[in-house]
Amino acid sequence: MRLCFSLSLSFIWATLVNAQYSVYQPKNQVIFGGSALNYTGPAAATNYTGSAAYDPTVLTPPAVPNPPIPTQVPVQLTSSGGIPNLSIPQNGGFFGFSIEMSVSNQVCESSSYLQVPFLNLMANIVERVGWVQVRVGGNSQENAELVASLPNGTMLAKDTNNTSGPTSTPPLEFTTDLLYLMANISSLTNTHWFLGVPFFNTTPFSLGIVQNGQQILGDYLIGLQAGNEPDLYASHGHRPSTYSQFDYFGEVGTLIQQIASDALIPKKDNILIVPSVQVLWTPESVWNTGIVSSYSSSIISLAVERYPDDNCAALYPALGETVQNPQDIFINYLQHNASTNLVSSYVNSTAFAVQNGKSFIMFETNTASCSGFPGISNSFGAALWALDWALTMAYSNFTAALFHVGGQNAYYNPFTPPPTNQSTFHQWTVGPVYYSALVMAEVLGPHNTSQVVDLTTNVNTPIYAVYENGAPTKVALFNFVTDSTGASTYTATISIGGGTTGQGNATPSQVQVKYLLADSVSAKGNFTWAGQTLGNNFESDGRLVGDLNVTTVQCDTAANTCAVPVPAPGFALVFLTSDSLSAVSPSSTVTYPTTAQTRTLNTIFIDPSMLATSYGHSGMQDVRGATSPGSSSASALRATGALALFAAALGAVVVARRWL
Missing domain, CATH: 2.60.40.1180 (Golgi alpha-mannosidase II)
Incomplete structure (x- = not known):
């Protein structure tokens, strides 16, 4: 059963002003x-x-x-x-976020347990420019399987016994609860989403995420990534060593044909994002296959992924690479030519995108792949670097840049929820790159005319x-x-x-x-x-x-x-x-104070029958934050979703026992 309802702003406000929450007191x-x-x-x-x-x-x-x-x-x-x-006119939501699929349950929890700090963080951007864009995907999307259910109502599960590639990426299973979660967040914060089609098994493609994503998210779904860093497939052991740009071209064509024949996918045009290459293939080498002209009606955006450096040697000693000293390379993030040199690889492609009427997205970036560098990625310097990098991309006619969110073991996170073994009075940690996003929203504003x-x-x-x-x-x-x-x-x-x-x-x-x-x-x-x-x-x-x-x-x-x-x-x-x-200074803001505690105080009792798929902190074992080692550098709400809406409007996170 799915339920939809509305709550008056006066009711929301009345509950917010009576909520309890902790406030940081500045020191020094x-x-x-x-x-x-x-x-x-x-x-x-x-x-x-x-x-x-x-x-x-x-x-x-x-x-x-x-x-x-x-x-x-x-x-x-x-x-x-x-x-x-001047650049092309840019939209205010230019600076978005990329959440590794395997840790999405940390950041967003479940459709019946919305992380209130996450809602507030998204609302901060939305109140300045009207919307925010978030991608859920990454390496871990590539073999993610949509299943009917998981034990104990879990939304997402990782098979850590069958990892693959240099990142030891675990196969994932997830349920539609992940998609309902995203829809519930959107209904509160006007967050729009990118997802990805699993690309490790192409015979046939598993299209459950396309079918259910369109049904559940509706217009909140911007597009679906067709392959994540396909230029690294061969080196990571996911394709033969002869795998080329033309092989990728053929696989995208097969995907489009399968989507065209799938009656459960209503929208077939302008949905795919290609090619999301890293550095082993140049974007031009993919354009030369004719992928854009051949599949133009199916493609909504062109995309690349790029980090300025990597910390893979430190995270994975078995790679045999030289470990970099963060102190030695700190200066690389604190000069403008770091951004202009990095963007130079893409100026031909952004012009190509404009000529073909496509947006051009930096689909995944941050300070360094393989979780970033200690002392750099979580410093004020990273905030300045990310803001300069974003503005350099905007000037160079990118249309969006998504900064990656890893797990507890990532230095570069824009925001990090507390570890599961911490009491809830321990709140979230907001990193420097989130400040960059907040500032970038004000730089561009809500009118979508900023050049x-x-x-x-x-x-x-x-x-x-x-x-x-x-x-x-x-x-x-x-x-x-x-x-x-x-x-x-x-x-x-x-x-x-x-x-x-x-x-x-x-x-x-x-x-x-x-x-x-x-x-x-x-x-x-x-x-x-x-x-x-x-x-x-x-x-x-x-x-x-x-x-x-x-x-x-x-x-x-x-x-x-x-x-x-x-x-x-x-x-x-x-x-x-x-x-x-x-324009970027709203006269009033509705936010969602956190009132949950670990035991009985400030919690809400809900009939157990309504919590059949509810759970608190779960599915977060063996979290990894790495993302690309080896590189050179008006939605339907299910019953539990309605509960989440009610809880968020109350300004509370529902904390309940797991009913077995």
Whole structure:
């Protein structure tokens, strides 16, 4: 039986204001321009043996550049008609997330037990741009089998006795509860999803995820990945050594034919995402097979996957590769040319996508494959790097970038739920890359008209401008340098019109600025965005806490300049118009406070017959967070879903016994 119902906002609000929840109290505050920096000092990690997600390793920030960066940087903008080299118009949901399928039950739990912090984290993005996109897949999707049921009502199970490939990826079994879970999340947060067709067995393809995905998710399903990193299939032992781009072309054709003949798949056009290659095949070598022209009606998006580096040697010593020292490569993430060099491999392909009327997605990325690097992937430097990387891709005409979420053993997670052996008063851990997503949403805004241009003149201080309908609306200013003396703080002098533009002076009398701040690029946790934070390890329920701080900078209209300081390190988003700020500053927000506890307090008793498929923390044993070693670098709700909606509206996670 499936149930649908609605809840009034007044009812939701009445329950929210009476909810109990824990709030992080900032410590050791440092003040810059009125915003609090919550800095956790260096921590010794020599004897640390816990999960990578909470690794306390703190690196030494790279030295101040010599010669030093310019401290006065002019930023000249046109007042109308745009500026040369603008990107295509970008959607506000550009920065999304990729969740490894094998750990999706950690992040999202089940259709009857929604993780409230996850709802809040998605809602933060949605309230700024209207939607958020999430992929559930990865290596573990490739042999995932949809089954009618699993023991004890489990949603997902891993066969750890039959792992394959260098990542020791376990075969998966999952039930439709995973899809109902996703539909329930969408109904609350307007999250849209990508899934993947299992590609390890092609004779025939298993299309249960396509059939049920379309039925259950409806319009919330954006598309389905046809193969995850097929260029690595041969090296990982999933195809013969002779497997080529033309073999992949043929398999996609077989998949399309099978979908065409399947009466249980109503939507057959514009559903597939190809080829999602990593680095062993160039995208051009796949385009040369004619895959896009031959299968254009079936393809909704073109995609690639790319990490700038990998930590596979440390995670898998059997590979026989040299282990990299994170300290030695930290600087690679703190210069703009790291992003521009990486994106150069794709500029032909983004142009190809535009010519063929297809979107072009970075389907999986993060700081480094094989779970990232300690001290880098979970540092403030990673927040700046991910934001710069995302803006570089947007400028280069990618249409989306999905940053990967692994398990407890990943350093790079945008967000991590607490381990299952922890009490629920231990909250979620929000990583630096989530702050990047939050900021990127505000950079692009909700109008889907933002065009990005790169104005960088120094690799340590990337600069971007955003235009909407031909007029400048925002400027994004980075400072990758760590310098406690203040000598490396620079001032961006922004001018609109005037100068050599041939246009009249158009600089406003004032601008508003939001800062993303931390004490150092090596700092861990408690970063602030416009004065607000998501705390440190185990401290977040997904909601920003602290007083919002938007700095007003008075401009010199006679000189046609606005002088905006950018601390070292830091990021400043300059709103050139009041409308551009108000568009990403909702007047009210409905969020979902966490009230669950481990025993009887603040829990809800539900008739056992309603909890036939309910369970709490389960199916999370043997979690692995690795993702690509060996690389070079209005939905139907089932009865339990209705329960989840009710629980979320109450601002509670339902905690119940497992009824046997």
